Amino acid sequence: MSDPKPEFLPLDFQVVGKSEQKSRADEFFELLNRRRTVRDYSDREVPIGLIERAVATAGTAPSGANMQPWRFVVVKDPEIKHKIRAAAEKEEYESYHGRMSEKWLRRLAVLGTDENKPFLEIAPYLIVVFRITSIVEDGETEPTYYSQESVGIAVGLLLAALHNVGLATLTHTPSPMKFLQEILGRPKNEVPFVIIPVGYPSEDAMLPDIRRKNLDDIMEVV
Numbered sequence: 001m002s003d004p005k006p007e008f009l010p011l012d013f014q015v016v017g018k019s020e021q022k023s024r025a026d027e028f029f030e031l032l033n034r035r036r037t038v039r040d041y042s043d044r045e046v047p048i049g050l051i052e053r054a055v056a057t058a059g060t061a062p063s064g065a066n067m068q069p070w071r072f073v074v075v076k077d078p079e080i081k082h083k084i085r086a087a088a089e090k091e092e093y094e095s096y097h098g099r100m101s102e103k104w105l106r107r108l109a110v111l112g113t114d115e116n117k118p119f120l121e122i123a124p125y126l127i128v129v130f131r132i133t134s135i136v137e138d139g140e141t142e143p144t145y146y147s148q149e150s151v152g153i154a155v156g157l158l159l160a161a162l163h164n165v166g167l168a169t170l171t172h173t174p175s176p177m178k179f180l181q182e183i184l185g186r187p188k189n190e191v192p193f194v195i196i197p198v199g200y201p202s203e204d205a206m207l208p209d210i211r212r213k214n215l216d217d218i219m220e221v222v
């Protein structure tokens with residue numbers, strides 16, 4: 001079979017003036033700098049349209065060979081959320097009581113996390129992100145390329161999109177996460193990547209007192 005020929009279209013590039021570049025840079029930083037990982041949720045409803053738009057935004061991420069190796073399963077059914085919570089808490093119990101190293105547990109101590117995950121039932125939506133590891137085309141299996149990086153970027157855009165509309169999120173990774181494949185009936189080539197509870201914080205939501213690194217500590221110009 002011959003290779004497909006490249007076909008090109010002109011780029012529709014929006015030029016941003018200098019002073020607007022500066023103000024947009026500041027505004028975007030300030031917006032995203034207000035994002036915090038939230039673990040205390042209210043059950044206040046969220047319009048599904050906002051979730052759809054955010055997932056569509058995540059789907060604009062670049063991906064290896066443009067294979068878009070992601071699947072976003074949006075869970076709102078209380079029974080499914082209950083199953084996910086029960087399975088996650090079972091794994092988390094094992095993790096907190098023997099599977100995680102002392103060093104790891106010390107790192108988590110400041111976050112105040114433990115095996116209890118009520119947010120998995122309270123948050124109105126859980127977005128379960130799967131990474132597609134391979135596809136079948138013309139009866140042949142082919143891996144996806146750079147799928148970890150691609151899905152990681154898509155999740156970053158998803159968190160930003162949800163934050164932009166005033167919704168709180170948590171990147172939750174119970175380990176191992178295989179139970180998600182079973183509960184949500186996903187095929188073997190879809191590997192769980194992260195669970196993202198989405199909703200509004202509870203009235204009394206609390207946050208760990210942790211800080212972001214300074215620019216000097218994360219960036220070097222050479």
Ligand code: IYR
Binds near residue numbers: 111174175
């Ligand atoms: N998955 C566990 C533990 C945990 C691990 C990391 I790395 C965190 O940044 C936070 C928690 C949990 O969700 O509690």
